[in-house]
Amino acid sequence: MKQARILVVDDSIAIVNSLCAILKVSGFEVDSAFNASEALRKIHSKDYDLVICDIEMPGITGLDFLGRVRKDFDRELEVILMTGFLDHDYFIEAIRLGASDFIRKPIDSKQIIRSIQNILERKHKRNDSNEFYKYLDSTEISFALNPANFSKFAISKVFNSLLLQNFHLNRITLNEVLICVDEMIYNAFIHGTLQLTVAERIMDHVSLREIIDSRLQDPKIKAKRLRFSLSIDHLNESITVCVDDDGDGFDYQSWMQRVKLEPKLNLEEHGRGISMLYHLSDSMEFSRGGRMVKITKKLVQEPQE
Amino acid sequence: MSIDLTINGSISSMKIDGILNSENAHLLQEKLAEVLASKCTLLELDLLDCRNISSTGIGKILLFYKDFISTGGEIEVIRSSSSVYELFSMLKLNQLFTVNLG
Numbered sequence: 001m002k003q004a005r006i007l008v009v010d011d012s013i014a015i016v017n018s019l020c021a022i023l024k025v026s027g028f029e030v031d032s033a034f035n036a037s038e039a040l041r042k043i044h045s046k047d048y049d050l051v052i053c054d055i056e057m058p059g060i061t062g063l064d065f066l067g068r069v070r071k072d073f074d075r076e077l078e079v080i081l082m083t084g085f086l087d088h089d090y091f092i093e094a095i096r097l098g099a100s101d102f103i104r105k106p107i108d109s110k111q112i113i114r115s116i117q118n119i120l121e122r123k124h125k126r127n128d129s130n131e132f133y134k135y136l137d138s139t140e141i142s143f144a145l146n147p148a149n150f151s152k153f154a155i156s157k158v159f160n161s162l163l164l165q166n167f168h169l170n171r172i173t174l175n176e177v178l179i180c181v182d183e184m185i186y187n188a189f190i191h192g193t194l195q196l197t198v199a200e201r202i203m204d205h206v207s208l209r210e211i212i213d214s215r216l217q218d219p220k221i222k223a224k225r226l227r228f229s230l231s232i233d234h235l236n237e238s239i240t241v242c243v244d245d246d247g248d249g250f251d252y253q254s255w256m257q258r259v260k261l262e263p264k265l266n267l268e269e270h271g272r273g274i275s276m277l278y279h280l281s282d283s284m285e286f287s288r289g290g291r292m293v294k295i296t297k298k299l300v301q302e303p304q305e
Numbered sequence: 306m307s308i309d310l311t312i313n314g315s316i317s318s319m320k321i322d323g324i325l326n327s328e329n330a331h332l333l334q335e336k337l338a339e340v341l342a343s344k345c346t347l348l349e350l351d352l353l354d355c356r357n358i359s360s361t362g363i364g365k366i367l368l369f370y371k372d373f374i375s376t377g378g379e380i381e382v383i384r385s386s387s388s389v390y391e392l393f394s395m396l397k398l399n400q401l402f403t404v405n406l407g
Contacts, residue, residue, distance in 0.1 A: 044356055204334065
């Protein structure tokens with residue numbers, strides 16, 4: 001089993017040093033941060049099995065940090081919170097936010113190691129599917145979505161969890177794939193399915209929401225579907241994302257010529273999405289009169305240390 | 306994604322963390338509307354912890370930019386992640402306003 005990687009977060013250099021020393025001696029790979037902003041930056045760029053974070057820190061507190069991790073990542077990053085105060089409200093809030101454990105300072109080395117081992121053991125049992133995915137030659141996922149249900153989900157969070165939990169993707173690659181998915185699905189919904197005009201698209205959120213809800217009552221739009229497929233070729237280390245809709249399509253050939261010549265820059269609403277897809281992917285192609293778009297991207301794996 | 310906005314006299318400071326995409330771009334639109342409604346003349350954007358921005362997010366920034374410069378306002382990206390810096394360079398947004406890396 002690979003060595004677990006733990007991030008220690010505390011504004012006290014002495015506590016960080018002593019806790020890191022305890023963890024290293026116990027066989028863990030350790031990294032440190034001296035405030036929550038630095039910790040958030042680190043977990044954006046690197047995978048950690050567990051974070052141990054102090055609650056009382058200047059700026060973003062440990063509880064705020066945990067809240068941001070849950071909101072931003074929507075995943076089960078294990079976080080142990082530690083505090084020098086036995087405050088009942090802290091404890092309740094930590095549980096509510098989904099802390100994996102809550103420990104008291106000064107740190108009892110046996111207690112923290114026991115806590116980490118229990119958490120990692122539970123996590124390992126949950127993550128058997130990770131090992132399964134690692135040994136597959138290819139993975140394919142596809143689904144069709146009723147547009148009426150589109151707004152019930154944060155699609156990017158669904159894919160963030162799916163890709164992050166099952167495949168060890170490099171963070172920059174993951175972010176670029178998520179942007180591509182967002183561009184493709186949003187276009188299929190807004191243009192292909194709802195056929196919103198430019199003027200409608202730039203309305204404020206409440207007005208746009210009303211228009212979307214009203215369009216979704218139209219039986220012709222209700223009958224449309226958004227189809228999505230994602231395939232990962234583990235042997236060739238590439239990911240392919242394909243989205244198609246039941247709209248009227250568009251003149252994709254002239255747009256492709258334009259984006260190949262020059263990234264689109266204007267203050268209007270047209271063309272930026274295609275330009276983004278073109279530049280973030282390794283290949284992009286349209287079919288079905290522009291109703292289907294497929295991108296392929298080479299995967300850069302997160303190093304397994 | 307989270308947005309922290311502070312308006313202090315003529316300067317607004319906005320920090321965006323996470324991925325700005327079509328699902329949350331309206332939150333940016335609301336914050337930018339607050340900036341526009343204030344009397345500030347400089348918007349400092351901190352995008353160091355912004356992991357990436359979709360075309361919808363770019364669209365909100367451009368729409369705001371048009372309105373803001375017409376009132377004499379200026380935008381400066383005081384810090385940006387490498388992904389955002391590359392994106393802004395690719396879209397030539399660094400020709401519209403200053404974009405600093407890191």
